[in-house]
Amino acid sequence: xxxxxxxxxxxxxxxxxxxxxxxxxxxxxxxxxxxxxxxxxxxxxxxxxxxxxxxxxxxxxxxxxxxxxxxxxxxxxxxxxxxxxxxxxxxxxxxxxxxxxxxxxxxxxxxxxxxxxxxxxxxxxxxxxxxxxxxxxxxxxxxxxxxxxxxxxxxxxxxxxxxxxxxxxxxxxxxxxxxxxxxxxxxxxxxxxxxxxxxxxxxxxxxxxxxxxxxxxxxxxxxxxxxxxxxxxxxxxxxxxxxxxxxxxxxxxxxxxxxxxxxxxxxxxxxxxxxxxxxxxxxxxxxxxxxxxxxxxxxxxxxxxxxxxxxxxxxxxxxxxxxxxxxxxxxxxxxxxxxxxxxxxxxxxxxxxxxxxxxxxxxxxxxxxxxxxxxxxxxxxxxxxxxxxxxxxxxxxxxxxxxxxxxxxxxxxxxxxxxxxxxxxxxxxxxxxxxxxxxxxxxxxxxxxxxxxxxxxxxxxxxxxxxxxxxxxxxxxxxxxxxxxxxxxxxxxxxxxxxxxxxxxxxxxxxxxxxxxxxxxxxxxxxxxxxxxxxxxxxxxxxxxxxxxxxxxxxxxxxxxxxxxxxxxxxxxxxxxxxxxxxxxxxxxxxxxxxxxx
Amino acid sequence: xxxxxxxxxxxxxxxxxxxxxxxxxxxxxxxxxxxxxxxxxxxxxxxxxxxxxxxxxxxxxxxxxxxxxxxxxxxxxxxxxxxxxxxxxxxxxxxxxxxxxxxxxxxxxxxxxxxxxxxxxxxxxxxxxxxxxxxxxxxxxxxxxxxxxxxxxxxxxxxxxxxxxxxxxxxxxxxxxxxxxxxxxxxxxxxxxxxxxxxxxxxxxxxxxxxxxxxxxxxxxxxxxxxxxxxxxxxxxxxxxxxxxxxxxxxxxxxxxxxxxxxxxxxxxxxxxxxxxxxxxx
Numbered sequence: 037x038x039x040x041x042x043x044x045x046x047x048x049x050x051x052x053x054x055x056x057x058x059x060x061x062x063x064x065x066x067x068x069x070x071x072x073x074x075x076x077x078x079x080x081x082x083x084x085x086x087x088x089x090x091x092x093x094x095x096x097x098x099x100x101x102x103x104x105x106x107x108x109x110x111x112x113x114x115x116x117x118x119x120x121x122x123x124x125x126x127x128x129x130x131x132x133x134x135x136x137x138x139x140x141x142x143x144x145x146x147x148x149x150x151x152x153x154x155x156x157x158x159x160x161x162x163x164x165x166x167x168x169x170x171x172x173x174x175x176x177x178x179x180x181x182x183x184x185x186x187x188x189x190x191x192x193x194x195x196x197x198x199x200x201x202x203x204x205x206x207x208x209x210x211x212x213x214x215x216x217x218x219x220x221x222x223x224x225x226x227x228x229x230x231x232x233x234x235x236x237x238x239x240x241x242x243x244x245x246x247x248x249x250x251x252x253x254x255x256x257x258x259x260x261x262x263x264x265x266x267x268x269x270x271x272x273x274x275x276x277x278x279x280x281x282x283x284x285x286x287x288x289x290x291x292x293x294x295x296x297x298x299x300x301x302x303x304x305x306x307x308x309x310x311x312x313x314x315x316x317x318x319x320x321x322x323x324x325x326x327x328x329x330x331x332x333x334x335x336x337x338x339x340x341x342x343x344x345x346x347x348x349x350x351x352x353x354x355x356x357x358x359x360x361x362x363x364x365x366x367x368x369x370x371x372x373x374x375x376x377x378x379x380x381x382x383x384x385x386x387x388x389x390x391x392x393x394x395x396x397x398x399x400x401x402x403x404x405x406x407x408x409x410x411x412x413x414x415x416x417x418x419x420x421x422x423x424x425x426x427x428x429x430x431x432x433x434x435x436x437x438x439x440x441x442x443x444x445x446x447x448x449x450x451x452x453x454x455x456x457x458x459x460x461x462x463x464x465x466x467x468x469x470x471x472x473x474x475x476x477x478x479x480x481x482x483x484x485x486x487x488x489x490x491x492x493x494x495x496x497x498x499x500x501x502x503x504x505x506x507x508x509x510x511x512x513x514x515x516x517x518x519x520x521x522x523x524x525x526x527x528x529x530x531x532x533x534x535x536x537x538x539x540x541x542x543x544x545x546x547x548x549x550x551x552x553x554x555x556x557x558x559x560x561x562x563x564x565x566x567x568x569x570x571x572x573x574x575x576x577x578x579x580x581x582x583x584x585x586x587x588x589x590x591x592x593x594x595x596x597x598x599x600x601x602x603x604x605x606x607x608x609x610x611x612x613x614x615x616x617x618x619x620x621x622x623x624x625x626x627x628x629x630x631x632x633x634x
Numbered sequence: 635x636x637x638x639x640x641x642x643x644x645x646x647x648x649x650x651x652x653x654x655x656x657x658x659x660x661x662x663x664x665x666x667x668x669x670x671x672x673x674x675x676x677x678x679x680x681x682x683x684x685x686x687x688x689x690x691x692x693x694x695x696x697x698x699x700x701x702x703x704x705x706x707x708x709x710x711x712x713x714x715x716x717x718x719x720x721x722x723x724x725x726x727x728x729x730x731x732x733x734x735x736x737x738x739x740x741x742x743x744x745x746x747x748x749x750x751x752x753x754x755x756x757x758x759x760x761x762x763x764x765x766x767x768x769x770x771x772x773x774x775x776x777x778x779x780x781x782x783x784x785x786x787x788x789x790x791x792x793x794x795x796x797x798x799x800x801x802x803x804x805x806x807x808x809x810x811x812x813x814x815x816x817x818x819x820x821x822x823x824x825x826x827x828x829x830x831x832x833x834x835x836x837x838x839x840x841x842x843x844x845x846x847x848x849x850x851x852x853x854x855x856x857x858x859x860x861x862x863x864x865x866x867x868x869x870x871x872x873x874x875x876x877x878x879x880x881x882x883x884x885x886x887x888x889x890x891x892x893x894x895x896x897x898x899x900x901x902x903x904x905x906x907x908x909x910x911x912x913x914x915x916x
């Protein structure tokens with residue numbers, strides 16, 4: 037790991053027509069080194085990666101110097117650039133399904149990269165090489181080469197994609213969120229695979245991720261990017277032990293810990309600004325608890341405080357002790373919550389749901405699931421995609437009907453939602469409401485916040501509408517939004533704000549239970565902590581019960597009193613959260629727990 | 635959570651920001667002229683479109699008759715100005731009628747699904763299998779009634795493809811969480827259809843209304859040319875093509891003026907529809 041760096045970026049600034057994306061990024065990657073660029077959405081991390089391979093979308097331009105093995109990448113003619121890509125720099129993208137051509141067999145994707153190499157000129161030689169490449173990424177079955185991408189699972193697809201991007205033996209692999217679109221257990225496998233291949237080949241790796249913990253466990257050096265500026269650079273173990281920049285600390289603390297339950301997550305207030313809005317000062321100033329006037333006076337440079345440790349915080353030495361204390365208090369575990377004992381408000385007995393699948397084959401999404409939710413209790417429903425957890429939630433709010441089984445909601449038999457009398461149906465709807473995953477489509481884009489809330493309030497009859505304006509103000513306050521937001525349209529709100537409005541909408545009928553279907557998984561880490569804290573606060577204030585549907589054990593550990601683990605439509609384990617987490621009985625629960633990066 | 639930064643076009647100022655450009659302004663001007671002619675035709679036109687002067691028939695443009703005269707000595711310009719009315723009214727009725735029916739059927743088919751969807755869509759398939767203009771010719775020829783029968787036939791014909799477009803737009807909105815949230819709140823189907831889904835698909839539908847207008851104009855002109863549209867003698871662009879086809883060499887304007895009006899109006903309406911679509915979906 038000595039000598040000239042393989043990749044040297046100096047003062048890389050990326051700009052699009054609508055504004056600056058990154059300002060003066062410096063980055064070095066040595067041979068065989070793995071480097072992480074960590075940042076939230078809007079930080080410019082993906083475009084930095086694309087700029088290295090000169091794959092910026094039209095309208096986006098890069099300035100500065102990118103030197104790769106002595107070549108000036110930004111000045112290279114496109115022809116030479118093409119020979120650089122794939123051969124020396126390779127890229128791996130987030131979604132394996134959209135990254136691969138759906139009409140091309142998996143083996144073909146690898147062949148495509150090997151073509152032109154005289155060593156594999158013959159058919160048999162090519163085939164043998166493809167099989168060998170698949171074996172390298174852990175696919176022992178050579179038949180996979182003849183399958184189409186959609187016939188494989190997400191994890192298998194990503195393996196094939198890795199094999200394809202490694203086919204020309206690049207010196208540098210840029211992996212842009214390679215595991216984000218995958219299930220928890222698969223995520224861990226893919227990251228392990230990447231790490232193994234990187235070390236075995238002595239290849240350099242740039243990992244682009246929003247997940248600080250993933251970066252720590254995979255990479256040698258960490259770059260924290262925020263609103264287009266690098267805020268902290270350092271080697272992974274020491275950044276993990278003692279982050280120098282308040283933002284890195286905030287990012288680390290707002291990620292819910294998987295190994296303990298904390299009383300309250302330390303959320304970073306506000307949201308990521310646009311790079312242009314914070315030019316000429318510390319990008320993080322507006323969200324920082326330690327901000328001083330000096331932070332806003334000029335853009336703090338990245339300075340070396342200890343060997344190999346850079347930070348852009350000018351107050352680091354003054355606030356080091358305070359930051360350490362904050363970290364220690366934040367990670368104090370709270371006691372396990374007391375369990376509620378009141379009779380259940382929601383009771384599901386042996387629910388079965390069958391969907392009509394392809395060619396008349398029935399798909400059983402739920403195979404006899406029984407759960408209970410008591411008043412004031414927060415229940416977690418944990419499972420990976422395809423476990424049937426979302427289906428169960430949708431059945432409870434009447435969006436689907438169970439094929440078999442009994443469902444009792446607030447003493448009303450809601451097994452057949454369509455057969456309910458209007459009074460009962462209204463009672464059920466007043467008892468249980470839902471918060472959805474995708475903040476971008478959960479609100480009607482053409483309705484203002486006021487209109488959305490007013491409509492929801494109006495379902496309580498015209499009497500409720502009389503006081504609607506007061507109620508709207510009340511609801512917005514409850515979810516922590518200023519009253520002026522009532523007249524905004526969804527497109528002018530951030531993801532976290534939209535999710536708050538969606539929660540307000542669900543609360544507008546004073547429900548007793550909220551079904552939350554992955555309500556924070558599409559949000560940035562810092563915003564995720566805000567929303568989780570909001571859920572906790574609302575539970576205390578309104579005495580709500582939650583059915584928290586998620587794949588994320590760390591999240592469920594912070595919020596749920598009791599959990600059910602759902603696997604392929606069956607509940608494999610249930611019990612108080614802390615007990616299950618500390619002492620998982622079922623092998624599947626154990627695997628889930630082991631997969632969480634820590 | 636990756637930053638998906640879409641390349642956006644540079645900020646435009648003033649006129650450019652609304653997406654209005656020269657060709658679009660021209661289109662709006664053309665439509666304005668046609669609409670003015672249709673409303674104030676008697677006061678705008680220099681002469682009556684019906685007065686026959688057999689002695690000066692078939693004359694090229696002159697100081698007295700700017701666009702010349704046709705075989706019967708009628709003023710071509712006045713006839714083109716008066717023809718704006720049939721060129722607008724029919725297509726407007728076709729577009730509005732097809733839009734209304736198609737929106738209703740499409741919303742129902744897309745949202746309710748099941749047998750409602752099956753019945754509506756099989757009817758659409760059936761309609762699309764028929765050769766459009768041929769059916770119009772047969773119906774107008776057998777039933778009679780000229781222009782308005784033709785308009786009615788076109789309404790029915792245009793409803794079919796429009797229904798399909800509305801339905802697919804509804805299917806795109808249907809699985810979105812905001813619809814689920816409305817359903818979970820117990821909001822009525824009617825409200826979901828008309829208050830939630832309709833405003834979100836309206837841009838697309840309006841763009842197709844403009845297309846419908848253009849197609850209807852061309853189709854109606856075609857039927858009039860074949861003698862199946864307006865009554866003989868009525869000033870109508872399609873009819874004029876038929877009447878003046880024999881004087882192409884003695885007074886080319888008599889043929890070219892109504893022909894270019896048809897093309898200009900149809901193209902203008904198309905481009906305005908495109909612009910509307912982009913403007914409303916942004």
